[in-house]
Amino acid sequence: MSTTTSGPWTPDGGGAGRRGARAALAAALVTALVAVTAACGVTRGDDSADMDMWIPNSPGGGYDQTGRAAVGVLDRGDITGGDLQVTNILGAGGSVAMSRLMGEEGNERLMMTLGLGVVGSTYSFGVDARPHDATPLAQLIEEQEGVLVPADSPFRTIDDLVAAWEKDPGSVVVGGGSSPGGPDHLFPMQLAKATGVDPKQVRYVSYDGGGPLTSALLGNKIQVGFSGLAEFEGQIAAGELRVLAVSGEERVAEDVLADVPTLTESGIDLVFTNWRGVIAPPGISEERRAELIEQLTRMHDSPEWQHALTDNGWTDAFVTGDDFEQFLRDEDERVSTTLKELDLL
Amino acid sequence: MENLGLLADGLAAALTPVNLLYAAVGVLLGTFVGVLPGIGPAMAIALLLPVTFGLEPTQAFIMFAGLYYGGMYGGSTTSILLNTPGESASVMTALEGNLMARAGRGAQALATAAIGSFVAGTIGTLLVAMFAPALADVAVEIGAPSYFALMVLALVMTTTVLGASPLRGFLSLFVGLTIGLVGLDLNTGQPRLTFGVTQLTDRLDIVVVAVGIFALGEALWVAAHLRRKPARVVPVGQPWLGRDDWRRSWKPWLRGTAYGFPFGALPAGGAELPTFLSYVTERRLARRTRRGAKGREAALRTDEFGKGAIEGVAGPEAANNASAAGMLVPMLALGLPVTATASVMLSALQGYGIQPGPQLMTDHADMVWTLLASLLVGNLLLLVLNLPLAPLWAKLLRIPRPQLYAGIIFFACLGAYATNLDPFDIGLLLLFGLLGLAMRRFGLPVLPLILGVILGPLMETKLREALTISGGDPAILWSEPLAIAIYAVLLLVLASRPLLSRWRARAEAQTVDGTDDDTDGRADGDGERAAAGTEGDQR
Numbered sequence: 001m002s003t004t005t006s007g008p009w010t011p012d013g014g015g016a017g018r019r020g021a022r023a024a025l026a027a028a029l030v031t032a033l034v035a036v037t038a039a040c041g042v043t044r045g046d047d048s049a050d051m052d053m054w055i056p057n058s059p060g061g062g063y064d065q066t067g068r069a070a071v072g073v074l075d076r077g078d079i080t081g082g083d084l085q086v087t088n089i090l091g092a093g094g095s096v097a098m099s100r101l102m103g104e105e106g107n108e109r110l111m112m113t114l115g116l117g118v119v120g121s122t123y124s125f126g127v128d129a130r131p132h133d134a135t136p137l138a139q140l141i142e143e144q145e146g147v148l149v150p151a152d153s154p155f156r157t158i159d160d161l162v163a164a165w166e167k168d169p170g171s172v173v174v175g176g177g178s179s180p181g182g183p184d185h186l187f188p189m190q191l192a193k194a195t196g197v198d199p200k201q202v203r204y205v206s207y208d209g210g211g212p213l214t215s216a217l218l219g220n221k222i223q224v225g226f227s228g229l230a231e232f233e234g235q236i237a238a239g240e241l242r243v244l245a246v247s248g249e250e251r252v253a254e255d256v257l258a259d260v261p262t263l264t265e266s267g268i269d270l271v272f273t274n275w276r277g278v279i280a281p282p283g284i285s286e287e288r289r290a291e292l293i294e295q296l297t298r299m300h301d302s303p304e305w306q307h308a309l310t311d312n313g314w315t316d317a318f319v320t321g322d323d324f325e326q327f328l329r330d331e332d333e334r335v336s337t338t339l340k341e342l343d344l345l
Numbered sequence: 346m347e348n349l350g351l352l353a354d355g356l357a358a359a360l361t362p363v364n365l366l367y368a369a370v371g372v373l374l375g376t377f378v379g380v381l382p383g384i385g386p387a388m389a390i391a392l393l394l395p396v397t398f399g400l401e402p403t404q405a406f407i408m409f410a411g412l413y414y415g416g417m418y419g420g421s422t423t424s425i426l427l428n429t430p431g432e433s434a435s436v437m438t439a440l441e442g443n444l445m446a447r448a449g450r451g452a453q454a455l456a457t458a459a460i461g462s463f464v465a466g467t468i469g470t471l472l473v474a475m476f477a478p479a480l481a482d483v484a485v486e487i488g489a490p491s492y493f494a495l496m497v498l499a500l501v502m503t504t505t506v507l508g509a510s511p512l513r514g515f516l517s518l519f520v521g522l523t524i525g526l527v528g529l530d531l532n533t534g535q536p537r538l539t540f541g542v543t544q545l546t547d548r549l550d551i552v553v554v555a556v557g558i559f560a561l562g563e564a565l566w567v568a569a570h571l572r573r574k575p576a577r578v579v580p581v582g583q584p585w586l587g588r589d590d591w592r593r594s595w596k597p598w599l600r601g602t603a604y605g606f607p608f609g610a611l612p613a614g615g616a617e618l619p620t621f622l623s624y625v626t627e628r629r630l631a632r633r634t635r636r637g638a639k640g641r642e643a644a645l646r647t648d649e650f651g652k653g654a655i656e657g658v659a660g661p662e663a664a665n666n667a668s669a670a671g672m673l674v675p676m677l678a679l680g681l682p683v684t685a686t687a688s689v690m691l692s693a694l695q696g697y698g699i700q701p702g703p704q705l706m707t708d709h710a711d712m713v714w715t716l717l718a719s720l721l722v723g724n725l726l727l728l729v730l731n732l733p734l735a736p737l738w739a740k741l742l743r744i745p746r747p748q749l750y751a752g753i754i755f756f757a758c759l760g761a762y763a764t765n766l767d768p769f770d771i772g773l774l775l776l777f778g779l780l781g782l783a784m785r786r787f788g789l790p791v792l793p794l795i796l797g798v799i800l801g802p803l804m805e806t807k808l809r810e811a812l813t814i815s816g817g818d819p820a821i822l823w824s825e826p827l828a829i830a831i832y833a834v835l836l837l838v839l840a841s842r843p844l845l846s847r848w849r850a851r852a853e854a855q856t857v858d859g860t861d862d863d864t865d866g867r868a869d870g871d872g873e874r875a876a877a878g879t880e881g882d883q884r
Contacts, residue, residue, distance in 0.1 A: 058387065058685055059387050059388050059390070059391030059685060059689050061688070064391065065692050068391070087766060088388070088391075088765075089765055089766065089767070090547070090765055091543070091544060091546075091547045091765060091767075092529070092543055092544070092546040092547050095543060095546075096543055096544060096547070096765070096767070099543055100767075124529070125529060125536070125543065125546045126536065126541075126546075127543055170816055173813070173814050179529070203813060203814075203816065204813075205810055205813045205814060208613075209682070209688070210681075210682065210688075211612060211675070211681040211682040211684075211687070211688065212612055212613055214679070214681050215484070215485040215612035215613075215675065215679070215681060216488070218485040218679070219485035219486045219487070219488055221488040221489070221814060222814065230695075231682070233700055233702065234680040234700050234701050234702010234703060234704065234705070235679075235680070235702055235703065237700070237702060237704070238702055238703040238704055240703060311695060312695060313695075
């Protein structure tokens with residue numbers, strides 16, 4: 001169609017109306033573009049030190065909170081020497097972001113936040129991208145999981161739960177805030193195995209995060225919940241939920257949880273922690289890797305980061321470079337073993 | 346009453362000039378962001394979090410409140426004008442809203458959306474202020490069986506919208522249900538219909554499906570016919586709501602609020618189901634009114650559904666905003682993040698050292714009441730800002746078609762891309778655009794497909810959750826009072842259908858008195874006269 005057509009679709013009135021409409025469209029587009037750029041946090045000069053931080057799940061999720069906290073500290077301390085842009089890459093529990101990161105080989109301007117859930121999701125979503133094959137930079141934090149029950153639950157200790165499981169694994173309905181392969185799913189399965197119960201018999205209901213899981217517990221829809229504890233402290237302090245055990249090596253320091261025993265104290269040989277860290281794409285130079293690790297170390301040592309840890313109830317667990325790579329390998333092994341035992345792989 | 350006093354204190358705190366400014370900034374940003382498909386309120390708040398670090402918590406929350414309601418409202422603008430819903434909650438608005446816009450009633454559609462959002466948001470916020478703790482206690486008792494019963498109800502109601510040919514309607518519905526199956530099985534982790542494509546392992550985004558089928562399909566259809574058919578000129582309507590518009594809008598606003606608020610307050614309620622239920626209710630009521638009305642009245646009030654009925658915009662828009670308000674119930678009363686937006690807000694709270702939980706409303710009462718008050722203020726600001734803009738926005742449609750549709754396609758692609766910055770999503774959008782074109786070509790109604798995509802996964806998740814809890818025993822499905830009540834109503838209505846229609850036939854034969862009681866029967870959710878509708882539904 002030729003551009004000079006001025007035929008039947010010209011609205012009545014002609015010129016003035018069309019100019020008005022054009023202006024309106026232009027205004028709309030400008031608005032849209034402004035919103036997009038503002039929304040992405042882009043303030044691009046041509047500073048070559050600018051970097052991207054990918055977050056493999058949605059805003060408000062765990063990786064998002066950790067990733068944005070880290071970026072905030074890096075930014076305010078001007079540690080990277082450039083702007084940092086945060087991008088949430090959703091999909092397949094983090095494995096979309098993971099496989100895209102593997103495709104960014106050699107990109108030295110990119111980092112990604114990840115955690116145990118991403119490792120699990122690469123398996124359950126059948127993605128052949130192992131985090132330890134990228135460039136592991138640093139583990140930042142860890143978070144203990146807890147075994148939660150409603151206040152009026154007949155389970156007083158973790159032994160009560162184990163006893164009920166031993167009697168009939170199918171009689172206890174448990175739930176968690178992650179889909180199969182995620183931390184809240186792996187934890188009860190490994191707990192069952194550690195106590196001699198067949199993980200395949202465990203009846204697990206997956207909820208879409210901590211909120212729906214809490215309401216299922218409060219409404220007595222399920223008997224036991226497995227989850228990281230940060231989202232539940234309010235409920236625990238109010239006495240609405242009780243914690244039977246925490247999964248770390250040591251007790252949680254915070255007041256509300258100080259009386260809760262670890263699994264090992266209760267005679268169960270299992271330590272399980274959810275962790276989060278930062279990796280870079282594969283194939284970046286040794287110097288760049290060292291530089292990024294050094295920047296993250298400076299971030300970790302800053303008072304702002306320590307403050308962020310306290311605010312969010314995260315446990316400091318800073319491991320860098322080769323040690324982190326080995327850690328990722330071990331985790332990968334552990335996750336795949338558990339999923340294989342469940343016939344999920 | 347004590348609560349009202351506290352709310353008044355909150356209002357006093359929110360109405361300082363500085364706080365008003367933050368509310369206005371929040372509302373404006375929220376509207377802009379909501380207009381963009383792909384960037385929802387949750388993303389907007391997450392992005393603005395760093396900006397608010399310097400602010401006091403109260404002010405930060407005032408801004409968030411504005412963003413939240415602004416974002417919910419902004420989605421309706423593109424739905425109505427460009428047929429590109431920005432989020433799943435405004436998919437229903439696009440149906441009648443865009444038809445109205447193309448019939449030259451865009452300003453009215455935008456106005457009824459703005460006022461409906463205001464009414465629903467205000468009522469919803471007041472309900473939160475008065476009853477949040479009590480409602481929250483009830484809401485956690487609602488489990489998977491009740492949700493499933495609600496879905497069954499909704500599915501039965503979809504038969505209302507199957508269109509002229511039941512066969513085509515069901516075909517479309519099943520295509521939608523199939524699209525809803527794509528992705529990872531949540532219970533076993535098995536991929537279904539993903540063909541080895543990683544991006545498909547997540548369920549398909551309803552917004553991409555809807556925008557592809559509505560906007561892109563439409564654009565392709567128009568392009569295919571551009572030279573063969575004379576272009577329809579979008580008539581210029583009057584810019585304001587007429588008296589008849591008001592008369593037809595106020596009831597849908599209230600009914601939409603009644604649907605939306607309880608769903609928002611439920612931990613897994615969401616906004617899709619209430620907007621859909623509201624749409625279907627309005628549609629059925631419109632049909633009944635037409636049948637029930639007599640003489641002059643009947644001539645005036647033909648059922649406009651399928652041609653751009655204002656009720657179909659007023660109801661869903663109110664439902665969508667009421668559910669946004671309802672979401673505050675679990676968030677404030679229990680500290681539960683039931684939506685992405687709520688979890689961003691709650692993590693912001695934690696950033697200020699405030700622990701969300703059941704004590705939030707008592708320990709930080711002043712902040713909570715200021716937040717509620719600023720929601721009311723933000724809502725009013727939203728109305729004041731958007732009502733005058735409605736006629737202006739509506740002029741957008743007078744852009745010549747090639748340029749207009751180019752703009753729509755650009756906008757749709759931008760939205761699909763912005764969610765994940767992944768070109769794959771644009772490919773997906775194009776695919777659904779082609780599907781939309783094909784459906785138009787072969788006369789398949791698109792609405793049942795969209796409903797299948799929305800309802801299918803929800804229904805499956807709840808059914809399987811219930812059955813996992815019971816160990817496979819179907820008796821759990823009627824184990825909750827609410828579920829029983831819903832099934833009972835459904836059965837009653839379905840069973841009484843033949844009786845009712847016979848009675849109605851007799852009543853119509855007599856035609857003596859005007860007390861036709863089915864003009865007001867809003868409780869029935871049967872699929873009666875399911876596919877018998879004659880109105881063209883080929884959208």
